[in-house]
């Protein structure tokens with residue numbers, strides 16, 4: 001065991017699908033201490049978060065007061081971290097609040113606009129406070145994206161298909177948007193038109209992201225989170241695919257981000273930057 005004080009962690013969206021996994025992972029991490037579980041759903045407020053998620057008492061009541069927990073995080077021996085897995089509608093304000101208190105945000109929630117991300121980056125820079133925005137915490141997705149960047153040097157035609165459970169609020173997924181951005185960094189425009197296309201049903205050809213890369217979003221019960229990047233060239237197709245089967249796949253990335261954000265002084269976007 002190291003002599004360093006454990007990192008105090010507040011989890012926002014604690015009773016959601018991802019929040020529950022994060023609570024479990026943080027509670028088991030020897031170098032972290034769970035100090036807050038924030039949730040808006042009244043059915044859980046006041047209950048022990050450990051009991052709610054079925055891992056036994058953790059002596060942390062579920063509260064619906066982010067500000068109070070952020071204040072708590074500033075009173076610990078070492079500066080705290082807020083992990084956010086909530087909703088596109090609330091994440092911007094949550095991160096602004098955490099940064100204002102000097103609490104470092106680790107953000108998994110997707111759906112922030114480019115303008116909101118830039119604003120948070122400026123705010124973190126001014127506050128000289130680390131902040132991590134990670135559209136996807138799984139190592140498999142980082143590897144897929146790296147392979148896609150490599151392939152994009154040799155293929156001029158590419159489309160992205162992302163497939164998720166139908167409780168997902170935002171489309172396209174944060175991961176698909178980031179994947180298109182990474183491919184676009186090469187500085188070439190993909191998918192030169194071969195014929196004049198007509199969409200007989202609006203949206204049939206998906207949405208167009210950076211450098212003319214199309215993203216198609218599928219939402220079905222039974223899916224978790226999946227992505228394909230399909231490259232085409234005359235006479236060949238190269239397909240990269242990542243599938244998740246359990247949300248525990250994100251936890252090594254989440255724990256790494258909690259450790260790394262304490263060493264940062266500005267906003268960093270993407271798991272690949274901290275590996």
Ligand SMILES: NC(=O)C1=CN([C@@H]2O[C@H](COP(=O)(O)OP(=O)(O)OC[C@H]3O[C@@H](n4cnc5c(N)ncnc54)[C@H](OP(=O)(O)O)[C@@H]3O)[C@@H](O)[C@H]2O)C=CC1
Pocket residue numbers: 012013014015016017018019039040041085086087088089090107108109110111134135136137138168250
């Ligand atoms: N970066 C990554 O690797 C991953 C990112 N995600 C992203 O994380 C986010 C959460 O996903 P998931 O856990 O599946 O979602 P859930 O809907 O299961 O959980 C979201 C939690 O946030 C709460 N919430 C919803 N709306 C608000 C709001 N306006 N203000 C405050 N709290 C709110 C929900 O409460 P209530 O139940 O009352 O609605 C719930 O507790 C999504 O954006 C998703 O895309 C998901 C998986 C991996």
Ligand SMILES: O=C(O)C1=N[C@H](C(=O)O)C[C@H](O)C1
Pocket residue numbers: 110135136164168172173174175176224225226
């Ligand atoms: O909502 C989800 O489930 C996921 N959301 C993230 C995204 O939008 O990319 C990450 C992963 O795909 C799971």
